[in-house]
Structures are given as structure tokens and as C-alpha cells.
Amino acid sequence: MSQTTGKPILEVNDLRTYFYTRDGVVRSVDGVSFSVSEGETLAIVGESGCGKSVTSLSILRLIASPPGKIVAGSIRFHGEDLLGFSDEQMRDIRGDKISMIFQEPMTSLNPVLTIGRQIGEVLELHRQCTKEEVRRRILELLKMVNIPEPESRIDEYPHQLSGGMRQRIMIAMALACDPEILIADEPTTALDVTIQAQILNLMRELRDRTRAAIILITHDLGVVAEMAQRVVVMYAGRKVEEANVFDLFEKPMHPYTLGLLNSMPRLDDAASKRLVEIPGMVPSMRTEIVGCAFAPRCSSASERCTQESPVLKDHGNEHWVACWNPVLVKANV
């Protein structure tokens, strides 16, 4: 695990991103707060629809507006609120100080531009370099992400590369300007498991080398365990638990986190173990949720849970839980 200095460089406070559709307001992110320190890897975990991707897009102000809108909250990068930045200021930030890699390497690269042109574009936008310097830096980046024969790859097109290689190109593009924060939105979900292992390995190496902080968005708890130092668990647009990675897996306190851990099929389980289900489904985000969003599916739900929305409470060692009846015993993992 890489070292973090503990100094927060990004502070998200009570972020609310809503989407105004014809059928109602979808509260994708509904009051989420967290911070990322220098060199730290923070994982945001949740299932589809929980708002984790929208959170990351909100940080870079990439929300399509209309229908989306960041209605409240602040996103402070080195103390300055990104939500107050002009479009030009945000463009300076994107790709340079904070960069992002996306889930689908197949469609995130422009099919009609060569690899060299695409990586070069990032460099040309943010750095004043000569053509030779740009080419040198591109080769350096390609070597850094372990692309074989970089000199010939520079002039190739995305369709000539495999999925794993395309994801490496994306990582190279994202790291081109030595960003302080790298946001990785489900970077390995679309990849085969052996390729995923390669990419995660690469990300760990690069993290140690460049000291960039990483915000890792994923639904895979195995990836979280391998990569993250701190974990934020989201459900229905809200943060339900936050802890360092060891505490989260050893003593999860929120019933949802516990349910998630128990319902996951694991390689180290006995083969015939029956999975523990979480009954019901994720609530529709279109209606306003009164009380705890997880209450209808929760076995520990009480009267209070259906009426009052739980508040985040620190249970020691920076382990935050939003629950009226948190699980206080050690989970059998």
C-alpha cells in the first residue's frame, strides 16, 4: 500500500446532484461528503444506480446540464471550490490536475485518431512543449504502462489494439500531465480477469511512482480489497459507511455493507455454501426517500429508520456509519 501524507487535497462536502426529468427529480447524489488526501487511494463502492459514477463526474463538472444539475455542496480542491470555477478554469484542471479513466476502453478512445495524436492532445493542451518533447513524453508514457514496441504503437489506431492495451493507453493519457488525482471509473469491469490483474498491478506500480491520489469507483469488493486504503460505501445516492479498508472488511457496521459482503460469491468460500441474499431491490431514485433508503430491505430496521434519515456517526478510528442500528459485532468473514 502506498504512503499517504494525510493532507487532504480534495474535500467534497454535502454534494447534491439531481437530474430533472419529465417524470420527476432523480436525486442521484443526495448529500455525499468525503475527502481525499495526497497519495491516498479512496474507493467508492456501490451497486448500479447508487450514484458513485455521478459523484465522480460531478467532481470534474462533467454532468450534462440539462437535465442534471449540481444543486448544492462544495468540492474544494486545495481549498478552492471547483463549483465556482469558470468553464475555462475547469478545462485547465481536467486532464492536468485531475484526470479520469472510464470503464469502456472500446468506446472511450477516438477511433479515427492515432494513439500518438490522442495522448499528444492532452500534452499539447496543458503543457507548452515542442513536437520532439511531446513525442519523447509519449514514448515515456507508453513504456511506463508496459506497452510493447511503443515506437510502432504511436501510429496505430485504437481498433488495432486489444481491450487491455486500450485501457493502458487511457491510463497513459490520464497520467500524461502528472495529475494529483486520478479518478478511475470502473477501470477493469469490462476486462477479462487475467487482464484485470495486469491493469490493477500496473495501477499499483504507477501509484507508487507518481504519488497520485486515486479515486477508484467500483462495485467489485475484491478490487477494493486489493487497491484501496479508504472505502466509501454508497447506497441510493447517500454515503452509508466510510472506513479504512481493514476495518471495513473486518467489522462492517452498516447492514448493507454486511449484506454485500455476505452475498458476494467468493473464491475462498466452501463450494456448496449458500449465499446470503439481500431481499428486495434498490429503490427507485425518482421518489423522495423518507428515512433510511435501505430500511425496506434491512433486517435490523426499526420504526425510527423509516421516518428519520440516519446521520453519519464516527464509531472510532474514523469509521463513519449512517445507521440507527449498526452492526456492532465482528462479522464472520
Add this chain to the structure above:
Amino acid sequence: MSMSIHSSLNSSDWSGRLFRVSHFFKDQLPALYKRYPFAVIGAATLILMGFIAIFAPYLATVDPQAVTPLNRLRPPSWQDWFGTDALGRDVYSRVMYGARVSLTVGIAVAFLSTVIGMSIGLITGFVRWLDPIVMRIMDGLMSIPSILLAIALMAVTKASIENVIIAITLAEVPRVVRLVRSLVLSLREQPYVEAAAASGTPLIKTLLRHILPNIAAPLLVQATYICASAMITEAILSFIGAGTPPNIPSWGNIMAESRSLFQIAGYLILFPSIFLSATVLAVNYLGDGLRDALDPRLSRRM
């Protein structure tokens, strides 16, 4: 095996039906209007035109064919609402009757070309060896401008509304075939069509149950555009004398006869063209609204 859904739909209870009708006008119509204002306006206009077409004999003030030379070229007044033409015929009555021709041609062409085009398209989508042959024929037809094609066909037959309909239909069919064929080709790859095959569904049932309902929406939208196009084509054909026979008033006809007089009696062209434009515009609005409403990508779910 059908499942009867709501028992109220099967009821022959008149009070129930009246309730639903008033419910429609009170609640659903305003909501529809809010969402698709132009489509609702278009639909209302079309209903009005249809009304005119059906009740033309009652709406017309005089016989549209009645020639009264003494009343030639009268401008619009309280007696002749739209004026009279060079033969003294009442323009207003002719325009009312003209609605019949335009709407008949428009709807008939839309219906026929859709049915014929759909049949051919379904066959070429599934019978692979027929595909190249049929498509080359369609490509050939499409490379001739539809107006010229219609004129050519009219030139070899006598002028009548039926022949106008057939001529325009022939010109519009290739486009429908192309649309249906591409839809069928993409639908064939859909997992649920594969699932139907795995369930043992024979080909004909697959066509009826799985393919047809899923091409109905784009076809319907296309049909509205064909209707608009056909109405204009009929007007053009009549304008150049290759369309509806001159004794039957059509909006194109009326304009054709007064072609040379438009500088002194502009109203002769003005009224039929207003009606034609309004109808075509209404059909286009309706088509756009249908397309927006039926397009699954614009569906509510996020």
C-alpha cells in the same frame, strides 16, 4: 392464448364508456398537449380536415361543378366566401370537396405502400437469397425521382384517382422496403429472437409475434411522412395536369386551373394552398410527435 386484462374494457356499460371518454378529455388530453403540443395541434387539424372531407356535401354552399359564367372571377365576399373561379364555380365549395381527394390519396398511399413495402421487406429480411435481387430492383426504382416516376406511370394510364394512388404508391414503396429490411436485419440479431428460436417457435410465428410488433412503431412514423409526401405529389401531379381528372376538384387541380390568373385573382391559389399546407404541416407534426413518443431511446427510464 389471450389474457383478458381489465374487465372494464369488455363491459358494454355505456356509463362506463362515457366516463372514460370524459376522463380522456379532461385529464389525458391536457397532459398530452403539454408534452407534445405540436402533435396534438396536428392531430386536431387532421380531424378537422377529415370532418370537412366527410361532410363536404353539407358544408359546401353550392354544387362545386356548377358553372355560372355570370359570376366569373368574383373576389371573396359574403356571398362567395372564397370567391369564384374563371368558370364561375364557387371556390369555397370546391375547396371543401378537394379535401376528399387529398385525404383519400394521402391515406390510401400511406396504407398501401406500408403494407406492400412491409411484406416485401419482411421477405427479403428472412429469405437471404432473394435479398440482393429485390434490393437491386428497389435501388433502381429509388434512383428515379418519385415525381418523374409518378408522371411516367400516369402518362401510360388514364387520369383517375385510383391511378394516381397506384402511381404514387409505386414510387414510395422502395423506401418502405429499405426501412423494413434494415429493421428486420437488426431485429433478427436480438437475443429475444434467438430465445424464441430456442423455445421452438416456428419462423412464421417468430415473424408475427416478435418482429412485426417491434417494427410497427417506426413504420407508423414513416407512414405519416408518406401521407404528407403523397398529398404534395398529388397536388404537383394535378398542377401539371397529370393527376386527378379536371372535373373532380382537388386542391392541386384548383390551383392548376387558376395558374395563369394568379396575378389578378390571387385568392384562387391562396385558399387551396392554405388548406394543403395546413394539412401537410399537420401530418408532419403528428409524425414527429409519434416518433418522439414511440422512440425507445427517449423513454423515461434513466
Add this chain to the structure above:
Amino acid sequence: MSKTANKLLELKNLCKHYPIRKGILSRISGYVHAVDGVSFSIYEGETLGLVGESGCGKSSVGRTILRLMDPSAGEIYWKGERIDQLTRSQIRPYRKEIQAVFQDPYSSLNPRMRAADIVSEPLRNFEKLSQAEGRERVRELFALVGLRPDQMLRYPHEFSGGQRQRLGIARALSVKPKLIMCDEPVSALDVSVQAQVINLLGDLQKEFGVSYLFIAHDLAVVKHISHRIAVMYLGRIVELAETAELFNRPSHPYTEALLSAVPIPDPKHQRKQIVLGGDVPSPINRPSGCHFHTRCIYAQERCKVEEPKLEETSPGHFVACHFKLNT
């Protein structure tokens, strides 16, 4: 798994290759060898898991068994009868016995059909039922998969992903098949819903004794539901064994690498990762000899030249490798 149980399906050297046509005259420039000599059997009441990464041919195997595509070579036997040579119409009666659940819950159901009609389609293809009988059967099926009768008349878009997959399962069950081919049935579902569907499949097997061919890329999922597992790489089976045996003593280098690559949700777990270099080769230009030799950390000269055959190293455990591990 008791071998005295009936053998339902048997594949012998199944092959499927697609010609690649290039140029104006559509000349064949090569073949995609999707399936390259696959043999296995499935017995009554068991689940055979078929795992591998993208391009290994596992989906093609499933489709070929269902005759959604025709095999290029090899033999398929159902209860001892050869079925790979039958025409489409001759195959129809067998569709009562072999059914399928597909991967994408969003596109494997006709969006314009009601749930009850979707679920009863296979039934209606084979049996003549009255309206009331049909409704009753659908009601039973809905109850079996955990759906309510009031949902029978809804359209697919009104259901969640997990519920749609249940509909797919109900559809497959409607004709009481002996074997259900499940092609990545939970890959598109959220984790908490995956567990529901996996448990449902297991329960249905216990109740009805139906067999599954469970095709997936997620090893942890496959472990939970399969009795035996076959690992595929580039169109061939490289290892086949009972589940516990495969996970405890993997004998093929690819299986070993695959197992080590799966992230374990335990931050304290010591990773003994074998990170494979390079990418999966293309199924068009496959490496000579053993297909895996280009990425194998144990590869020797022999591997580049000689294709290893699937051999039984211990009862029920088959490996295709010249230098089997852990034996």
C-alpha cells in the same frame, strides 16, 4: 457426482469455425476457430460449469448445443441419440428437453410482449392449452421463481434486471426441460441480486433435478453452483475436474493463473499472483502446439510444437498439458 446417474448430453470433438470473407468476391481469407475439439458429458441432476475468458468459445459451445448455430464438425449426443445432423424441424422436439437462459436481461425478452406471454411461449409451442390452463401454469411458474401473479400482465420494462432474469428462468422451466444452458445468467446483474438468482437456480435444481450447463467468466460464481467445472482457452478445454478438486489442486498453468488473478475481498489476503503477460491471442491466428504456450510461465520447446491431449490424471480430473502441476 455419482456416475451411475444417467448421461444426458455428450459432446465428442465439437468444432465450430466461422469463415472470414474478404474482398469483392467474398473469398475466404481465414477461419475464426471458436470451438476447436471440445468433448464433455453432462449427467442428470448436475451442473457443469464452463469458464474461460472472452474469445475462448464457451458461448459458442452453448449455442451449438442448442442448435442456434450448426456445428462445423464433431458429434452431439442426447440420451445416446445423435442430434448434430438433424435438421431444424427435426430438432424441434428436443427443444422441450434442452432450454436456455440468456445473458442480457434487457434484450432477451421481447419488449412488446407481456410477461405471461413471454414465459408461456415455449409451452404454447408444444402443448395445446386452454386459456385457463395456460394462466394456471404461468401462475405456478411465477411462484416458482419468486414473482407475484399480479405481475403477469406487465411488460418487461416494468421489471428490474433481476426480475427479468427470473422471467427468463421461468420461461426456460415452462416445458420442464432436463438441461438448461445458462449463458452468463448473472453477469449483467448487481452483486446483491446475483446472489438471489444463483440461489434460485440452486433451489430449482434441488427441486426438479434439472441439469445446468453454466457458462460464465466469473470463477467465484461458478464455484458456487457447479459440481464439475471445465476450463476453456481459445476453443479447447484445458482442464476438467470436480469443483473442489479444481480449486484445491489446479493442474493446468492457465487454471492456476486464472485462479490467482481473481481479486479476493480480504485486504489481509497475501496475493500470490501469477500475472500473465501479453494478451489473449486471436482465435484466427492461434499459436501452434499448445495454444497457451505464448503466455505460459512453464512453457518448453515441446509446447510450441505438440498439442497436448486431454488426459485423466486422477479419477474425474482431466488436464491437457505436457507438464501437469500439482499431480
